[in-house]
Amino acid sequence: MNQAPATRGKITGVNGNMVSVDVSEGSLIQNEVAFVNCGDERLKAEVIKIRGRQASLQVFEDTRGVRVGQDVEFSGELLSVELAPGLLGMTYDGLQNPLEHLDNRQGFFLKRGQYPPAVDQEKRWLFNPTAKPGDRVQAGSWLGWVQELHYPHQIMAPLNMLGAATVKSIVEEGEYTIRDTVAVLEDGNGREIPISMLQTWPVKKPIRAYAERLYPQEMMVTQCRIIDTFFPVGRGGVACVPGPFGAGKTVLQHILAKYAQVDIVIVVACGERAGEVVETIITFPELEDPKTGGSLMDRTIIICNTSSMPVAARDASVYTGVTLAEYYRQMGRNVLLLADSTSRWAQAMREMSGRLEEIPGEEAFPAYLESRIAGFYERGGQVRLANDETGSVTLIGTVSPAGGNFEEPVTQGTLKVVSAFHGLSRKRSDERRYPAIDPIDSWSLYLKQMEKSLNAELDPEWVPMVVECQDLLRRGSQVGRMMTVVGEEGVSQADLLDYLRSDMLDAVYLQQNAFDAVDQACSMKRQLRDFKLLVRALRTKFSFPDKPEARRFFAKLQDAFYQKNYCAEDSADYTQYETKIENLLAEGVAP
Amino acid sequence: MIKAYNRITNIIGDIAELDAKDVSFNELAQVTNHNGETSLAQVIRMDGDRVSLQVFAGAKGLSNGAKVRFLGHPMTVHHSDALLGRIFNGSGVPMDGKPPMDESGQVDIAGPSVNPVKRIVPHNFIETRIPMIDVFNPLVESQKLPIFSQAGEPYNELLARVGLQAQADVIVLGGIGLKFDEYIFFRQTFEEGGVMDRTVMFVHTAADPVVERLLVPDLALAVAEQFGVQGKRVLVLLTDMTAFADALKEINVAMEQVPSNLGYPGSLYSDLAARYEKAVDFKGAGSITVLAVTTMPGGDVTHPVPDNTGYITEGQYYLDTGMINPFGSLSRLKQLVIDSVTREDHGAVMNSMIRLYARAQETKKKLAMGFEVTEQDEKYLKYADLFVDRFMDLRVDVTLEKALDNGWKTMAECFEPEEVGIKKALLEKYWPKAE
Numbered sequence A: 001m002n003q004a005p006a007t008r009g010k011i012t013g014v015n016g017n018m019v020s021v022d023v024s025e026g027s028l029i030q031n032e033v034a035f036v037n038c039g040d041e042r043l044k045a046e047v048i049k050i051r052g053r054q055a056s057l058q059v060f061e062d063t064r065g066v067r068v069g070q071d072v073e074f075s076g077e078l079l080s081v082e083l084a085p086g087l088l089g090m091t092y093d094g095l096q097n098p099l100e101h102l103d104n105r106q107g108f109f110l111k112r113g114q115y116p117p118a119v120d121q122e123k124r125w126l127f128n129p130t131a132k133p134g135d136r137v138q139a140g141s142w143l144g145w146v147q148e149l150h151y152p153h154q155i156m157a158p159l160n161m162l163g164a165a166t167v168k169s170i171v172e173e174g175e176y177t178i179r180d181t182v183a184v185l186e187d188g189n190g191r192e193i194p195i196s197m198l199q200t201w202p203v204k205k206p207i208r209a210y211a212e213r214l215y216p217q218e219m220m221v222t223q224c225r226i227i228d229t230f231f232p233v234g235r236g237g238v239a240c241v242p243g244p245f246g247a248g249k250t251v252l253q254h255i256l257a258k259y260a261q262v263d264i265v266i267v268v269a270c271g272e273r274a275g276e277v278v279e280t281i282i283t284f285p286e287l288e289d290p291k292t293g294g295s296l297m298d299r300t301i302i303i304c305n306t307s308s309m310p311v312a313a314r315d316a317s318v319y320t321g322v323t324l325a326e327y328y329r330q331m332g333r334n335v336l337l338l339a340d341s342t343s344r345w346a347q348a349m350r351e352m353s354g355r356l357e358e359i360p361g362e363e364a365f366p367a368y369l370e371s372r373i374a375g376f377y378e379r380g381g382q383v384r385l386a387n388d389e390t391g392s393v394t395l396i397g398t399v400s401p402a403g404g405n406f407e408e409p410v411t412q413g414t415l416k417v418v419s420a421f422h423g424l425s426r427k428r429s430d431e432r433r434y435p436a437i438d439p440i441d442s443w444s445l446y447l448k449q450m451e452k453s454l455n456a457e458l459d460p461e462w463v464p465m466v467v468e469c470q471d472l473l474r475r476g477s478q479v480g481r482m483m484t485v486v487g488e489e490g491v492s493q494a495d496l497l498d499y500l501r502s503d504m505l506d507a508v509y510l511q512q513n514a515f516d517a518v519d520q521a522c523s524m525k526r527q528l529r530d531f532k533l534l535v536r537a538l539r540t541k542f543s544f545p546d547k548p549e550a551r552r553f554f555a556k557l558q559d560a561f562y563q564k565n566y567c568a569e570d571s572a573d574y575t576q577y578e579t580k581i582e583n584l585l586a587e588g589v590a591p
Numbered sequence B: 001m002i003k004a005y006n007r008i009t010n011i012i013g014d015i016a017e018l019d020a021k022d023v024s025f026n027e028l029a030q031v032t033n034h035n036g037e038t039s040l041a042q043v044i045r046m047d048g049d050r051v052s053l054q055v056f057a058g059a060k061g062l063s064n065g066a067k068v069r070f071l072g073h074p075m076t077v078h079h080s081d082a083l084l085g086r087i088f089n090g091s092g093v094p095m096d097g098k099p100p101m102d103e104s105g106q107v108d109i110a111g112p113s114v115n116p117v118k119r120i121v122p123h124n125f126i127e128t129r130i131p132m133i134d135v136f137n138p139l140v141e142s143q144k145l146p147i148f149s150q151a152g153e154p155y156n157e158l159l160a161r162v163g164l165q166a167q168a169d170v171i172v173l174g175g176i177g178l179k180f181d182e183y184i185f186f187r188q189t190f191e192e193g194g195v196m197d198r199t200v201m202f203v204h205t206a207a208d209p210v211v212e213r214l215l216v217p218d219l220a221l222a223v224a225e226q227f228g229v230q231g232k233r234v235l236v237l238l239t240d241m242t243a244f245a246d247a248l249k250e251i252n253v254a255m256e257q258v259p260s261n262l263g264y265p266g267s268l269y270s271d272l273a274a275r276y277e278k279a280v281d282f283k284g285a286g287s288i289t290v291l292a293v294t295t296m297p298g299g300d301v302t303h304p305v306p307d308n309t310g311y312i313t314e315g316q317y318y319l320d321t322g323m324i325n326p327f328g329s330l331s332r333l334k335q336l337v338i339d340s341v342t343r344e345d346h347g348a349v350m351n352s353m354i355r356l357y358a359r360a361q362e363t364k365k366k367l368a369m370g371f372e373v374t375e376q377d378e379k380y381l382k383y384a385d386l387f388v389d390r391f392m393d394l395r396v397d398v399t400l401e402k403a404l405d406n407g408w409k410t411m412a413e414c415f416e417p418e419e420v421g422i423k424k425a426l427l428e429k430y431w432p433k434a435e
């Protein structure tokens, strides 16, 4: 593919991780990859600006030791990832370097300039052909498959192929490496296209080898009550989780990574703590994926550019992640992409924009911030493939607003493009009301959008019940505020009861203990059962001789619901608490 | 080949610019002023032959005829056991009257990150005997954690107290913009605590050049890293990281970079993270725990320095009117030790006591507006007072075990068991039985 003589240049300046290069001859491509030759190290970089014969590169590594006059080679290719069986279970840096296969200084420290293959090149996979010679195919058509851990991994016609082609030949079932040719296609011009199990794809371009995008209508179950019941996310949906530091964004992402009912999870740890990634790397192999019986790590790919790793690769990391997600979507898989935190990605853009001396926008973020955010979230979605299978990429990104103030450019830019907003509140996290999703400010457009399917699958009254509870929460919060002004004696018993009801709903349903073996994940079946009983309790008309009596009664009722949360569904204790609740309800009813 | 130049073209802030050839990015240079004074300097930008140098001693009084000699390598620091018991300034020059370290055993400062797969999940509880820490936000070996504080709070005392209690193999103190008295306080406390012979200090005092502030965390952490690789459990104390961030701001302005927020560079998050992320539990070697002080200008936690810090570190201790505030404080690693390493009721006691204290605060607010006190309110008021006396008061010095017992006792003195939101199994085992 690369016949033109490689373009070369010489460094003329260094400013942090940005280097300027003088290119005397040859052509330049915006966003192509280049390598800076620094002594015996080759540092990967990306062209981010071309002006005349001058190219500005962002170097994906520390630039210490780089000199003016050093040589730069341009690759002619955009920053790309390798797509092949063997990705699942891997931990990569932002450039898809497998962290387990890097050499380390003193045995621990990352050494720059190493770019080993992303997937095992030697492993032999049992290839099962499904296409036949003479079949008409297009970009992304399934030609055969290999078993990758628990799922068939489809080997596809090139995702970037233009127009249709014909299968000229395809190998018999047998073992092949990802570099072996397993089929040959012939395009409309009679040119042969050899097919191996390995493709590459430029990360900043969406993969669009599908028939159509669908309107998300099925719920992606997370087993987190407040999300599934109140602010659900559809398969192929896009959601954001903004919150001040320590409010629980990362813990929530970990919960989703563990319990979301999807086939594949891609975790992008973008500019956050290395320690958090380590927890995932170490705990996931030990946890079971109930869907496949394998380990959770088997369905997971981790992309990490942690906060002390080179900043330019942070920008790449989110794109690397979403490209892998789109690749598995092309196989009809439901993929969840978690990006923590998109603000760090935005900051990486800001740092680079500053070095490029671009005119800064609000808080010095570049003017194109919003369109980049929109472009990223647009890559989520559920699609119908040409063979009528469907697949989805659900995107959930955290946002870390400066000062915890949501009126800042990254949060605002994100809110414009997502369909669900799980806003974490400092007040709730301070009070240990986890997950600290604010039940009043948060919203999900999917609740209405999926109303038909939710009511059909769960309960004909499901969405109306949820809306009723949301009203109750609002009323409870009003009464709460009123009581801080007029005191408990200043409100009627009816108002106080609303307050107590809403407080109970909050305590026993919205809050969920991420660190309790039972409470941490609540199946949809259990949510239905628990929620219906709770709504019945909330609808019960009580009357009490006085307010302290009302409080005492609600303390008992609330405690019964609370204790039930810690009992495994259908256990003897669980049903015992259900009975206890029934009895309490009967006892408290107005005569 | 070492090249010398004797013509500086521009001097802006603490940055000197000159034309020089064959220089490498981040290379170190020695600047000798017309009066013979010398300072180290580092290459921070190159544009053609124009080289920008950040002069560690500052550019005040610098002549444009000063001599600049490039040393051919980036900034390094000596590392060996001979460092223990020694005190250096922000350029690594001894300030304890003893001879300088020899030239051998140099290691790069601000080196690359640990490969995440070479880390392990932290799991060692560090008992500080301060209930607000041990019960509510336990410290874990290899954690990075700042003390958020207003000016005038006893943050250095708290830092030193935790430092002595932590029983580390090596203590590295990085003093950034310290007042002279504060420096002496640390030295005396460590001598009296008998830990000076396993301590290394890098001290920049408020009177020293501002650029040297930037070096202190890197020197301290580079040395800590080497001890850690050798298998030592290292504790790094950094105070005050806000002074470090302010030095970044000054350089940013001199470099004419667009600031993002209140004059701080857009890279503030990455700059702070590059330091704090040195905290690590090495797979098969030692560990580095980082405790820092971040003073909050105007007491404002949303100020860019504490705000960015909070996003980076694994929690924070929020020091407020002489006490560790239970609401702003957080240990993000607590779940790695609570109940598993510590007693099984730890998590339940912690969560319930905080929730009750939050309610008590609301009650106080309500009563401050002059409302009638209900039966319920009285319980909470009593609870709040006991909580302050038995937990928040920094004079309390008890083991975790004892503090948890005090927790059950306090809850039982104020509430009925069904009011505290604790699992039945634990209530049965720990709720104090009425006599």
Ligand SMILES: Nc1ncnc2c1ncn2[C@@H]1O[C@H](COP(=O)(O)OP(=O)(O)O)[C@@H](O)[C@H]1O
Pocket: A243, A244, A245, A246, A247, A248, A249, A250, A251, A252, A434, A435, A436, A512, A513, A514, A515, B311, B330, B331, B332, B333, B334, B335
């Ligand atoms: N759902 C939860 N249940 C219990 N504790 C939580 C929960 N979410 C957060 N926390 C506590 O809050 C701390 C900070 O959460 P984290 O997700 O790291 O915050 P963020 O990513 O928003 O800065 C955690 O270490 C944990 O102690």
Ligand SMILES: [Mg+2]
Pocket: A249, A250, A251, A272, A340
């Ligand atoms: Mg986080």
